[in-house]
Amino acid sequence: MKTKYDVAVIGGGIIGCSIAYYLAKENIDVAVFEETQIASKSTRAAAGMLGAHSECDDLEIFYPFARSSQLDYFQLQDELKELSGVNIELRKGGIFQLAYSEHEKDELSATLALPTISWYDCTAVRNRENSVSEDIIGAAYIEDDVNVLPHSTCLAFSKSAQVFGASIFEFTPVLAIQKEDDTYTIKTNKGTFQAKTVVVANGVWSSSFFHQLGLHHTLSPVKGECISVSSEQPLLKHTLFHEHCYIVPRDNGRLVIGATMVKNDWHEQPTLGGLESLIAKAKTMLPTITDLKIESCWAGLRPQTFDKKPFIGYHPEDEDILFATGHFRNGILLAPATGQMIRDLIVKKDVRKDWIEAFKINRI
Numbered sequence: 001m002k003t004k005y006d007v008a009v010i011g012g013g014i015i016g017c018s019i020a021y022y023l024a025k026e027n028i029d030v031a032v033f034e035e036t037q038i039a040s041k042s043t044r045a046a047a048g049m050l051g052a053h054s055e056c057d058d059l060e061i062f063y064p065f066a067r068s069s070q071l072d073y074f075q076l077q078d079e080l081k082e083l084s085g086v087n088i089e090l091r092k093g094g095i096f097q098l099a100y101s102e103h104e105k106d107e108l109s110a111t112l113a114l115p116t117i118s119w120y121d122c123t124a125v126r127n128r129e130n131s132v133s134e135d136i137i138g139a140a141y142i143e144d145d146v147n148v149l150p151h152s153t154c155l156a157f158s159k160s161a162q163v164f165g166a167s168i169f170e171f172t173p174v175l176a177i178q179k180e181d182d183t184y185t186i187k188t189n190k191g192t193f194q195a196k197t198v199v200v201a202n203g204v205w206s207s208s209f210f211h212q213l214g215l216h217h218t219l220s221p222v223k224g225e226c227i228s229v230s231s232e233q234p235l236l237k238h239t240l241f242h243e244h245c246y247i248v249p250r251d252n253g254r255l256v257i258g259a260t261m262v263k264n265d266w267h268e269q270p271t272l273g274g275l276e277s278l279i280a281k282a283k284t285m286l287p288t289i290t291d292l293k294i295e296s297c298w299a300g301l302r303p304q305t306f307d308k309k310p311f312i313g314y315h316p317e318d319e320d321i322l323f324a325t326g327h328f329r330n331g332i333l334l335a336p337a338t339g340q341m342i343r344d345l346i347v348k349k350d351v352r353k354d355w356i357e358a359f360k361i362n363r364i
């Protein structure tokens, strides 16, 4: 078995697989080590919204980074399909971000000031989505905040990376990493591997490597619960979004309702209380939703940093260790931009200085 690589990536979620894809495409010899199966953790739990506008709380850094990532998806859907055969199911239609009062409309003013966003009053929204609650006063319509299937997208990155020569090791947890001379030794349950560069991308579990590498940072889990329901006739064409809750239409009349925000809970099962609150919230947006049949429910752990921005960049004292973790609510959206930024840092191409500063691990 081959045991020497240019780059070892720890974690086979969407962030690790996107990094592997962009590195392998550049002819860099990369291996991904995944404790269980590709796309099995937070990535599998996500709704897949690409909310560059609806999740934007910072026009200077988040918006341009997220927007470039979002735009990349429009090109990636064909590129990844051709390479991997996997359809990421990029679904157009966009988002209605609902307002129930003038105060909530005012809170949307920053979103409404972004390019391509327009205000629809209640009648205009209901002309396009006649099942939406009559209690809204209107909504910001965000056409470009489309969605993808996160699990398929991660698989598409991983399979496409393999087409370009990447190795993917599933059921191979990394137990420890250690530098000897100029090379990192990566200890796993399947033996020892060597790499010149290591990227720590194992989501909320990255903290254990921070500590091994002399850093005192932590990531905390913010558990999110979701339910999917099905109807014979498609009930929605657009995603509905209000106060961090959403109803996302998928194929075959399926709707994904998400997601709770439970801080510091490491359990990956949904609770009845969590699901009850989701159903109550969904009913305020789409009153008839309670008639639909439950298909499944699940939960996942969002990796959160102290300031809710991801850590993307070098170890402060060693450029052969990089971090790409802590993507919190937006890891699916930010995966292409993160993969490209890590690639560019490794091959020493130019990266926007404000992104390096904003995402570096030793920021204050």
Ligand SMILES: Cc1cc2nc3c(=O)[nH]c(=O)nc-3n(C[C@H](O)[C@H](O)[C@H](O)COP(=O)(O)OP(=O)(O)OC[C@H]3O[C@@H](n4cnc5c(N)ncnc54)[C@H](O)[C@@H]3O)c2cc1C
Binding pocket: 010, 011, 012, 013, 014, 015, 016, 033, 034, 035, 036, 037, 038, 039, 040, 041, 042, 043, 044, 045, 046, 047, 048, 049, 050, 051, 172, 173, 174, 175, 201, 202, 203, 204, 205, 223, 224, 225, 226, 258, 259, 299, 300, 301, 302, 303, 324, 325, 326, 327, 328, 329, 330, 331, 332, 333, 334
């Ligand atoms: C309910 C919910 C809804 C969400 N909705 C959206 C959304 O609509 N849009 C959006 O953009 N984002 C969304 N997110 C956020 C998004 O899912 C995450 O930000 C993203 O999946 C993080 O990806 P990741 O690769 O860093 O982590 P993960 O997907 O958790 O992957 C980390 C991987 O590392 C592996 N691992 C752990 N330890 C080790 C080790 N020692 N060795 C090897 N492997 C290891 C794990 O098994 C796991 O597979 C949502 C999250 C949740 C929970």
